Amino acid sequence: MTIAAMPRRTSPLLRRLVGFNLITAVVLGAIGYYLGWWLGHQVSVAATDHYADTNQNDVALFLAYGLAVVGFLTGLGFLNYPVSRMLGRPASVAAKDEADGWKRYVSLCTDHKVVGLQYLIGIGFFLLVGGVNAMLIRVELLRPTPNIWPAGQYLTLVGLHGSMMMGMMTSGILGPFANYVVPLMIGARRMAFPRIEALTFWLLMAAGVILTSAVFYGGFPTGWTGYEPLADQANMGMDSYIVFFALVGLSMTLLGFNMLATVFSMRAPGMGWGRLPIFVWSVVATSALNVLAAPVLVTTLTMVALDRTLQTTFFLSSSGGSPFLYENLFWVFGHPEVYILAIPGFGIVLELLPVFARKPLWGYRLAVSGMVGVALLSFFVWQHHLFMSGLNANLRPFYMLSTELISLPTGFTFLCAMGTVWRGRIRYDVPMLFCLGWVFNFFIGGLSGVFLSDVPSDTTTHGSFFTMAHFHYTIMGGLIFTFFAAIYYWLPKMAGVQLNQRLGKVHFWLMFVSFNSTFAPLFVIGALGQPRRVVSYPKDLQFLNQWVSVSAFVLGISMVVFLANFVWSLVFARIPADPNPWHSSSLEWQVPTPVPVHNFDRIPVITAELYPYGAETTAPAAEPLTVGS
Amino acid sequence: MSSSPPRHGRRIALYTIIASLITTPLAALVLGPHLPPGHGSREAAAQVTDNTVLTVVMTPIACLVLVYFAYAAIVFRQRGTEIEEGATTRGHAGIQTAWIVSTTAIVLFLAGYGTWALLQTGSGSGQGPVPMASADGAVLPVQVIGQQWEFTYRYPTYGGLETSTLVLPAHTQVEFHVTSLDAIHSFWAYDLGVKADANPGADNVAIVRTGDARSFDVRCAEVCGLWHGYMADTGQVVDSASFATWVAGQRKAFAPIAGSMPPYRPTYQPDPQRRAG
Numbered sequence: 001m002t003i004a005a006m007p008r009r010t011s012p013l014l015r016r017l018v019g020f021n022l023i024t025a026v027v028l029g030a031i032g033y034y035l036g037w038w039l040g041h042q043v044s045v046a047a048t049d050h051y052a053d054t055n056q057n058d059v060a061l062f063l064a065y066g067l068a069v070v071g072f073l074t075g076l077g078f079l080n081y082p083v084s085r086m087l088g089r090p091a092s093v094a095a096k097d098e099a100d101g102w103k104r105y106v107s108l109c110t111d112h113k114v115v116g117l118q119y120l121i122g123i124g125f126f127l128l129v130g131g132v133n134a135m136l137i138r139v140e141l142l143r144p145t146p147n148i149w150p151a152g153q154y155l156t157l158v159g160l161h162g163s164m165m166m167g168m169m170t171s172g173i174l175g176p177f178a179n180y181v182v183p184l185m186i187g188a189r190r191m192a193f194p195r196i197e198a199l200t201f202w203l204l205m206a207a208g209v210i211l212t213s214a215v216f217y218g219g220f221p222t223g224w225t226g227y228e229p230l231a232d233q234a235n236m237g238m239d240s241y242i243v244f245f246a247l248v249g250l251s252m253t254l255l256g257f258n259m260l261a262t263v264f265s266m267r268a269p270g271m272g273w274g275r276l277p278i279f280v281w282s283v284v285a286t287s288a289l290n291v292l293a294a295p296v297l298v299t300t301l302t303m304v305a306l307d308r309t310l311q312t313t314f315f316l317s318s319s320g321g322s323p324f325l326y327e328n329l330f331w332v333f334g335h336p337e338v339y340i341l342a343i344p345g346f347g348i349v350l351e352l353l354p355v356f357a358r359k360p361l362w363g364y365r366l367a368v369s370g371m372v373g374v375a376l377l378s379f380f381v382w383q384h385h386l387f388m389s390g391l392n393a394n395l396r397p398f399y400m401l402s403t404e405l406i407s408l409p410t411g412f413t414f415l416c417a418m419g420t421v422w423r424g425r426i427r428y429d430v431p432m433l434f435c436l437g438w439v440f441n442f443f444i445g446g447l448s449g450v451f452l453s454d455v456p457s458d459t460t461t462h463g464s465f466f467t468m469a470h471f472h473y474t475i476m477g478g479l480i481f482t483f484f485a486a487i488y489y490w491l492p493k494m495a496g497v498q499l500n501q502r503l504g505k506v507h508f509w510l511m512f513v514s515f516n517s518t519f520a521p522l523f524v525i526g527a528l529g530q531p532r533r534v535v536s537y538p539k540d541l542q543f544l545n546q547w548v549s550v551s552a553f554v555l556g557i558s559m560v561v562f563l564a565n566f567v568w569s570l571v572f573a574r575i576p577a578d579p580n581p582w583h584s585s586s587l588e589w590q591v592p593t594p595v596p597v598h599n600f601d602r603i604p605v606i607t608a609e610l611y612p613y614g615a616e617t618t619a620p621a622a623e624p625l626t627v628g629s
Numbered sequence: 630m631s632s633s634p635p636r637h638g639r640r641i642a643l644y645t646i647i648a649s650l651i652t653t654p655l656a657a658l659v660l661g662p663h664l665p666p667g668h669g670s671r672e673a674a675a676q677v678t679d680n681t682v683l684t685v686v687m688t689p690i691a692c693l694v695l696v697y698f699a700y701a702a703i704v705f706r707q708r709g710t711e712i713e714e715g716a717t718t719r720g721h722a723g724i725q726t727a728w729i730v731s732t733t734a735i736v737l738f739l740a741g742y743g744t745w746a747l748l749q750t751g752s753g754s755g756q757g758p759v760p761m762a763s764a765d766g767a768v769l770p771v772q773v774i775g776q777q778w779e780f781t782y783r784y785p786t787y788g789g790l791e792t793s794t795l796v797l798p799a800h801t802q803v804e805f806h807v808t809s810l811d812a813i814h815s816f817w818a819y820d821l822g823v824k825a826d827a828n829p830g831a832d833n834v835a836i837v838r839t840g841d842a843r844s845f846d847v848r849c850a851e852v853c854g855l856w857h858g859y860m861a862d863t864g865q866v867v868d869s870a871s872f873a874t875w876v877a878g879q880r881k882a883f884a885p886i887a888g889s890m891p892p893y894r895p896t897y898q899p900d901p902q903r904r905a906g
Contacts, residue, residue, distance in 0.1 A: 151858060151859075154858075155852070155854075155857070221854050221855060222852060227851070229812055229829065230813065230853060233811075233812065233854065318830065322830075324828065357715055358712065359717070359718070360718075361719075362720055363719075363720040363721075365720075387754060388815060388826050388850075389826040390756065390825060390828060390834075394761040397743075400740055404736045404739050405740075408729070408732055411728065412728075415724075415725065415728045418694070418701070419718070419720065419721070419724070421705055422701065423705060423718070425706075425712075426707060427712075440695075443695075447687050447691060453743075454683060454739065455743055455746075456743060456747055456753075457679050459672075459676060459753050459754040459823070460676060460680075462815075462824055462850065463850035528665065529817075529846060531815075531849065533852040533857060534857060535857075536858045614715055614718075
């Protein structure tokens with residue numbers, strides 16, 4: 001939609017700027033920040049020697065962040081609806097329909113398609129920030145002695161990179177793609193709770209800014225895990241981490257509830273559980289983890305904040321608390337968290353393989369039980385992160401078994417992928433390449449995980465670069481590869497324009513090769529004894545580290561190729577996309593492009609299962625839709 | 630495709646078997662001896678064996694999956710530009726059952742083997758205050774105290790002697806008691822195959838039997854603040870005569886301050902620390 005097509009407004013400029021929009025939100029956020037900062041100094045400056053000694057006023061910073069977020073959300077208009085309902089006024093649906101054109105994308109909008117694109121751009125931006133941090137880390141590790149960053153800044157970079165990726169990318173698939181396509185896939189006109197849907201996005205954006213602001217408060221030394229009691233010693237940058245992750249946890253919880261409510265209650269007639277697209281199943285499994293695990297994180301970080309402000313000692317052993325308590329609570333969240341990152345990737349791969357192999361999904365029930373099984377088991381494995389900690393050491397055989405058992409349901413996903421390509425007609429479009437990249441990367445990640453799950457082997461690999469290589473294979477090789485598969489697959493529907501396929505293939509091959517060239521040597525570096533998060537390392541590991549750094553820079557260049565393609569295709573070339581370029585039978589491809597505001601004129605009735613590929617099947621999946629091409 | 634469909638399953642099985650027959654012995658005999666962490670102690674050697682077993686078990690699985698996908702990617706690719714439809718297979722109860730049974734068997738074997746290996750002497754890992762896998766026979770207790778940002782070592786059987794370098798007698802069973810005075814550290818004696826977190830207020834026991842005289846690397850493996858990257862030193866395993874000489878020398882050197890040392894305890898609680906004072 002162009003600006004010329006927008007209806008003319010007669011109100012003066014000031015009237016247009018003052019209203020519930022992003023400008024107001026930023027202004028109110030800044031006012032809230034300074035108000036909180038001022039309040040914090042009023043309540044705590046005289047009372048604490050600590051503040052006088054160190055100039056570290058955590059109370060002020062927590063209040064500043066808290067009020068900034070409240071101001072930001074108020075400015076966007078999140079209070080309008082509840083306040084007008086409380087005052088007995090009629091509820092407005094203006095948030096969805098009033099704004100038009102590009103303005104919908106920079107304001108509170110409750111259209112799930114707008115939120116999906118907002119998520120894509122917002123998360124993409126913070127993914128870029130996290131990626132630049134990774135580049136800076138690898139510059140440092142070009143030499144075995146400090147190179148460009150002092151030790152403290154290096155640790156902050158590591159923490160910023162890890163937290164940004166682990167925090168933001170929890171919604172990397174669910175945010176952009178599930179929000180956009182799940183209502184379409186299940187034949188719904190919207191999400192169950194559209195305002196909450198918008199809230200999850202704006203909370204995440206506030207969180208990202210807050211984490212980045214840690215650099216103004218001295219950074220934080222703990223990495224993404226925030227272990228106590230180091231976190232209690234750390235200066236005010238730690239508070240940025242705490243507020244960031246608490247907001248992320250809140251956003252994840254709300255997102256999970258919203259997805260579950262949508263899938264449970266808003267499926268079109270005929271869309272039984274046995275016909276649910278496999279991607280939607282992965283969203284259900286992930287959302288259940290979001291709902292059950294993320295609140296633990298929020299609670300834990302609240303306790304950390306209390307330790308740092310109100311002088312509680314939950315995690316300080318010298319005063320009767322326990323750092324083990326923090327480790328337990330963190331990983332009760334933290335292990336489901338890594339499957340929150342992984343399972344959507346399973347869903348995307350199994351959703352896309354049938355389209356590009358022209359076959360029904362092989363072993364649908366097995367695939368579903370694999371995802372649900374992984375989700376369930378992920379709550380029973382967390383102490384494998386504490387194999388060396390001395391905590392509950394006698395339970396380690398149990399955690400070794402439960403951890404290795406998770407490879408069974410994960411193996412189901414692989415078997416279903418293998419069955420689906422069997423005697424298919426595989427087309428190597430860009431999304432398919434990324435799916436096959438996932439197969440390779442996640443397989444290596446899974447195999448290396450076996451060493452970490454085995455206590456004798458873990459004695460060496462625990463906390464080393466081996467571990468780091470393992471979870472980059474599963475998360476970057478898993479999640480990020482499927483993230484790109486999803487972009488190349490769904491963007492023609494979401495943005496209505498084609499991405500350049502040739503540049504996409506260049507992006508894939510550059511990324512796939514440089515990814516493996518970056519992370520495979522890290523297994524060796526870790527096995528040779530380099531611990532994680534070190535700014536200096538033995539000199540004989542320099543060659544391998546340099547190899548990794550150079551590969552990482554090429555990996556960074558592959559992202560530039562993608563960005564160039566993205567900007568070129570969306571802003572300059574703008575070649576309209578076919579309504580169904582991949583000849584998919586799934587519902588989201590049967591609606592016109594661009595997708596109408598209310599998705600379906602009539603709610604479709606699902607009459608057949610949704611993977612009707614294969615030689616003998618031609619029946620359409622739904623009435624009264626017409627197949628797009 | 631030709632009129633008589635090729636037997637893809639048999640071909641994949643054949644290629645997998647050939648690949649496995651080539652790579653598995655290589656993994657066991659060529660790669661195995663080079664797997665970490667070397668043979669610096671009984672526990673380290675046991676870990677090398679353990680890593681070799683895991684590698685050998687996983688090599689044929691890797692062959693199967695990689696051969697399968699490589700074969701599928703090449704043979705099942707679409708050649709023309711027209712959209713063609715693939716086969717309509719939707720599942721196979723026998724294959725699914727066989728997959729579940731075989732992966733379950735592998736997992737149970739790995740868990741059982743790992744548990745057995747762990748129960749020998751704890752594999753050099755931190756076992757908490759009451760080790761499930763205890764030492765067999767006499768031990769030399771050595772306390773490892775992590776603090777920001779160095780390790781110090783106490784020898785309770787030598788009058789609580791505290792040193793800044795770790796020296797161990799050869800061919801001796803050593804019982805490390807790892808603790809911390811501040812943040813969480815992790816005592817990683819790489820070549821000995823020992824890793825145990827150092828927690829404030831907790832005693833974490835790891836058992837190792839040293840081998841011949843050698844030096845070994847010690848690093849902190851848990852991020853512990855600013856100079857974590859520099860929290861490393863080098864320990865020595867020396868023959869028992871040299872060890873006795875070294876201990877005597879240290880006790881003499883530290884005699885003037887021995888009286889003011891805190892008595893040996895499993896943990897040392899620092900003064901209560903509160904952030905906001």
